[in-house]
Amino acid sequence: MRYMIFDRWGNPLGDLPYAIKAIRTRATDGTDTLDITTIGEINKDERIVFKDSMGRWAEYLCQSTQTARAAGMPVTVAYCTSPTCPKTANNHSGKPPPKPPHAPSAKTDSSDGTDPTTTPTSAHSTPSPSPSTGP
Numbered sequence: 001m002r003y004m005i006f007d008r009w010g011n012p013l014g015d016l017p018y019a020i021k022a023i024r025t026r027a028t029d030g031t032d033t034l035d036i037t038t039i040g041e042i043n044k045d046e047r048i049v050f051k052d053s054m055g056r057w058a059e060y061l062c063q064s065t066q067t068a069r070a071a072g073m074p075v076t077v078a079y080c081t082s083p084t085c086p087k088t089a090n091n092h093s094g095k096p097p098p099k100p101p102h103a104p105s106a107k108t109d110s111s112d113g114t115d116p117t118t119t120p121t122s123a124h125s126t127p128s129p130s131p132s133t134g135p
Helices: none
Strands: 004-006 012-015 017-028 032-039 047-051 056-070 074-082
Touching: 032 056
Parallel strands: none
Antiparallel strands: 004 012, 004 047, 017 032, 032 074, 047 056, 056 074
């Protein structure tokens, strides 16, 4: 498989010449990671791009590396996450990403007696009287 390396600004650095092992984890909880072992170096914040077995392009951002020497050559294990996955992209705490400030919060508890599916039009709104059916 061909693994292409790009720097953090998107400039091509070439192909990864010797990939010894690559483990891609895509879990149902939203985790999307790639652990790749190679002869050579991969640096933090570099991007690894490849086409998977189904013909889809995948991109991973290197979060950390471990390099050791074997027979005088650097062997690097790079731990990468998908930048498009909100659970793993630049989020090491495992918490969901914060909501944007303009996003309305969904109210799921109606303990204050209001209907969580309706939104009042003003702070001092009064409920409209229900139409009478007549005598």
